[in-house]
Amino acid sequence: MFHPAHAPYATGYGGGSSLAQQQSQQQAQQRKEPRFTVVYAHTDEDLHCGAVESIVATSSGRLFTGSRDSTIRRWDFGSGRPACSARFEGHVDWVNGLAPVGSGLLASCSSDRTVKLWKADSNGECLHTFADCHSDYITRVAAAPAAGLVASAGLRSEVFLYDLGAMKAVPLRPASSSSSPSSPPSASGSQDGGGAAEGGGARENGGAGVRTAAVGGGGLGGGAGPQQQQQQAGHHAPAGQHHHHHHAQSSGPKGSIYALAMNPSGSLLATGTTESFIRVYDPRSHAKAMKLKGHTDNVRALLMNDAGTLLLSASSDDTVRLWDMRQQRCIQTLALHTDSVWCLAATADFSTVFSGGRDQRLFRTHLGRRETQLFAQADGPVRAMALTPDERRLWASASTPAAVAYDAPPWPSEPDDSGPRSASLSRSFLGGSPALRLKQGSDLSTMAREQRSLQLPVVTIPGAPALVAYRVLPDKRHVLTQDSRRCVARWDVLSGCIVESYGPVDLLDQERALWRPVSVPSWFSADVRTGRLAVHLDPPGCFSAETYALDLGITGAQDDVKLNLGACLLRNALRLWALRYSAAHMSGAPIPGLDDAAWPEMPRFSEARPPAVISQDARGAAWRRPFTAFTGAEPPDAHIPAWAASAVLHATFPYVRELKAAFVLQPAEGSGLPSLLQSRLNAPRILQVKKVVNYCVSKLAELGVPLLPLDVTWDPASRLPPAEQGQGDQGQPQQQQQQAQQQEQQGQQQQQGQQQQQQQQEQQQQNQLAGQLPNQPQQPQQQRQQYLELTCNGMAVPCELSVAAVKKFIWRRSDDVVFLFRILDPAAAAQLPKIEPE
Template sequence: MLKSHRQGREIKAPDLKSQAPVKGSVRLDHIVALEVWGMAEAAVGQGEGLAASNLDKFLPCIVLEVLVTRLARLDRERRSASHMCSMMLMIKRYHCAGINCMAYLNGSTFSTSDYLFSGSRDGTLKRWELNNGDASFSATFESHVDWVNDAIIVGEKLVSCSSDTTIKVWNCFSDGACTRTFRQHSDYVICLAAAEKNSNIVASGGLGGEVFVWDLDAALAPVAKSVDAKEDEVPNGNSGPPLTTLCSVNSSSNIASSNSQSHGYSPIAAKGHKDSVYALAMNDTGTLLLSGGTEKVVRVWDPRTGSKNMKLRGHTDNIRALLVDSTGRYCLSGSSDSMIRLWDLGQQRCVHSYAVHTDSVWALATTHSFGHVYSGGRDQSVYLTDLSTRESVLLCTNECPILQLSLQDDTIWVATTDSSVYGWPAEGLTPQKVFQKGGSFLAGNLSFSRARASLEGSAPVPVYKEPSFVVPGVPAIVQHEIMNNRRHVLTKDTTGSVKLWEITRGAVIEDFGKVSFEDKKKELFEMVSIPAWFTMDARLGCLSVHLDTPQCFSAEIYAVDLNVSGAQEDLKINLAHDTLCGLLVHWSKRKQKSSSHGLPNGDSSIGKDVPSKDSHRSRTEVDDTTENHTTHVLPSFEFSTVSPPSIITEGSSGGPWRKRITDLDGTEGDLPWWCVDCVTHNRYPKENTKCGFYLHPAEGSPAPNITQGKLSAPRILRIHKVLSPDMSLATVRTYIWKKPEDLILHYRVVQSR
């Protein structure tokens, strides 16, 4: 039964199945019946369509013809000036993607404990405290918005580089706040190198053949900053000195100049690479810099001037790892040609080649004396090789390709494409003990000899079967599917575990275990049509949800579908609006508190200029008569404070930045304008969420024609009686009509029985 909201009259639903189909239309057995008054009331509210008095003529009728109109979207000029806002869902304490780099801090230097720093493809660095054979989580360093590719320790500073084209400086013992960001690189920054005895010299290299040498003392020194110079760390709320302004480097000069911004610092540029740089190494005193990459040669530079000293040829594929001894006399290189080469820089030639791997060599680590080398790579194996005798032994094997090695006394830390870090016995102080365990072989001179030996079944047996340390991570998400309700996402991780996420809360709502992803997707299929209001990827090993205006505000849902207690039946919720309110609730409260303390009498101007017209409970509500700013968020949009998601703003004036939602302190002035409008003023672009339709009687029906028959109604308006009650206009068009033409529906008078 349908009921008139104004007159209280009940309306009988017609028996459409008894009606013969009209020629040229679809069979009415599967055509919708739309509630007349609800749609007409919506249309009258828009100032078009029927007068209320005309409805008496067909109250016992059902609307059966709808023309879906394509109204123009909001003006796109504002979009060009907008920023994208992204939400990242990950577990705070653990990495969720491969580990690209590690850095070890000896406790005897600055603290009583040893610390291991790990940088991941999830965009974060983490500090682990090592005590009595155990590694415990200590801090997360979060500011990069893409893969962390390398990290080194310089004194008490941690320096990292990323595919977001930045180099960041952190205090090793801080709670994870970034102190400086440098944006000299124009492409991914892949590698770093430092001078051990000259703790202020750092080199960086990346794609595009860019190599820069930094004097950290000069780069981090407070300088006068021009008005137009932007500081990346403003959103992070740091109170330190301003970000050093960096100038562009003249491509025609080997040495960087600062003529355009003389008040700022500019690093030395080592010019000469034509292609990408994947590896760097520097001697202890900072007088020698080596670089290698896709050009298959090792270049040697003077980092003090940026001038080229020599070029070493011999590898037949990309150079992926470099090491130089403390004196600057010898260097080691690892390549994708599976070879390790020892070079005499004085003679400018290769003196030894070691064929121990069956695939690309990606990581090298040497003993303090430079007499033995540990190597790892794509073949998932770690070998120990005596550089003098050429004797090699398989130390251990892993389940994933090896990305980096770090030798500390008798433990070698192994980073792989897995999200965990492994510490293996290495006997780094007395490596001869490893060879005494047996299983060694003589390294060949040619790569094919090692590969052939492996194929012939003479592969060596690893000395160690189990690691002595494991710094755990969580499995990376490798597959995902957005469900039709646009609130749930089905994921599969590297272990094969399938889970269902609720995006509006950033939480896993069901773990199905190791089941078929495709079968579970079919099982969870819902016949519902809701506009796509976000995009998503799992590039960082976790779910990254991207919102962009105005399209993110195109999806609405009835409050009753979210089980909102006491909600009116026709109350609609904008999914993007309430998700943003949930994400920025901490920012909103702290900003209101800060503003209240900063204005006379505790008054705040936030929200006053544009009062909200919506009484929706989840909206950010500002009480202008008190100092307190109260933000109400529905349970379906409450995010965890234990493992809070992070947000990233893309294209902001000082460059993208990233922060956990619980760390937002209200001082972030670089949030996208449309996010601020949405959360503080309940003001956001109104997407076209309606369908236009016409009322026409079915052929042969005595129902009268309607003169002003054009109406419009929300796409999410529910269907009653004929099809499933929870089916909307958009759902019918997508799954029942299934044609590009406008949807045609007919109505007729209910026959008395």
């Protein structure tokens, strides 16, 4: 009874405590077992569901956007409306920067510590990935098309150069010795299978102590390394990545880099640091050319003209500065904003500059005329801007998944001597004129009142609502999510789809409404960092939970067949890979759990909206692909994690021992029932009380005590014999029962003789002992109409509870659960427990 046979999907592994899971996860991390992640498809995959972090506008009229949802998208406007013509998927964390390289190439950088090179005109083809260079977030990327050079910069002040001819990476600035290496957070502000969390990384403006939404107003700034963020927000490394220590012994600049610019010839490279100054390098010699000082806070954006003679910078000190690279000094300061300035765009001749930031304002400044106007008002902090090559339209994103375009009309005509219009500007202006500094307050208010009306968006690329918070339900199979519109939905992690939507409701209220007293070990962690729901599996803890096949809706399974939840999810994610791999390398040998057509109800992923799988190859490089894209040529261990491949191909689960629950069955004091021959038992933690009742009944029958099992539910009437249910909460009142007996006796006396009346009276006495009404028809085994009542801690135990749930919610002690059994007395039935949501 307590040791069910196993089917191909079944496992012999029980659950484990959260402490045991944490210990096993720590052991797996020490062995550097790669994490396995499943990212479920958004309901609208044609749109971004994370804040747009970077925008590139091309001369062909196309637009590229990089987002916190880890994807890059290409937009076409041939139909007059924006249409997503390609998705570039490969990064496993936020895409922080894009740079056109020329020759139809696009470079991208990500918090996953990789730089990728894409074929811009393809349907998402990645040509090369530069990995194992940065030891932390990569925040910016820049390109010198004429030199075939790409540069990247990030946390710990690391700067790398990439020779596209040789496809080789060279460190320009190694990691700062002042910051300890750390693993970057992934798509993972995770919650280990229970409790609450909100997605998103702890960034400069997000509040490190709170798990904020990944579409919020925070930036990349602040200089706090991921190690600190992980400690504050509970993050994990992406897709099981494990940190590689790079250049830890090298000395280097302090802080981190959040701005990067390079001229097209690759002769100068500028970096903006958290130390408030700008370092300029010669990429050809790797020598530092100069240091520009003037800002008083983090430098957040840089723009360099083609000649490398002028540099624009934006800072968290609320200012924009123009620098003369030949004189190595600031020649203009614009104090227009009331908060951090995060992004810049400029015309090719550097005569006009656009600026935006946390104050949600976009300013346009004519540097030659020293004229500034409030150009537009955004709906949120401005994260990215890009001017189209014809300089007629400005694209911007305001910390949302959407991007909007504003018309950029020419400046009003002015006399010829109104000011220089070329990139070099005038010698007198650059050399001797005082810096222009527009003050805040009344001057800005006057300027705003006198200017023409603000520009309004003329084109909008909409975004999809990002998931911003989640709650793992107690069954550890379903997850509640809430999106940026406050709409709540319930996901099935085994099938990867939404099973129910609740609309704009309170997440915690909906969780309480769905709460059930079940006890399932945490076998996965989850997050919504990229605006989608992601589930992470770490061995061996991911194999610590199981369920009965019938509870998964598999009607053809026997009632004692158990399934391992982690194995089910792995088989779903790698099902197509396993079938194709088996056909190519295993002569098509049957794979346990994949070739069993008898279980068509088994939860499966949708191939129409395929979830993405993320993990790590043998070299430690993260990879990502839809689960439908596996060809079967991916070798186990070298590409597919060995532990995951073994679980799917051979149904073997490493590092896991079978966890059971011990309990005691004893007769209640004064019940007159005998003790069982074996009173202390071991069983799977998921064993339901119903089976404990049936076991007890069968063993008592062997001892000559025939009783019937009572199916107790959360309905108080279920504590009574079936014939008395619905006639009172505590059993039929004695007076009513006697009246019913008398009426029945009168009817019987009219039709039967004295002998029949005597038999009826005897039958009534038996019915009263068994708690049955006297009008029950006679049965061959009337002595079995007595029912067994099972209690724990003095309370009736609903049969649907598992042994683990009884221990958690009713027994509430660390020692073995004790069940007491007795013959049911309807007039003194035990009360049901009162269990409140946790």
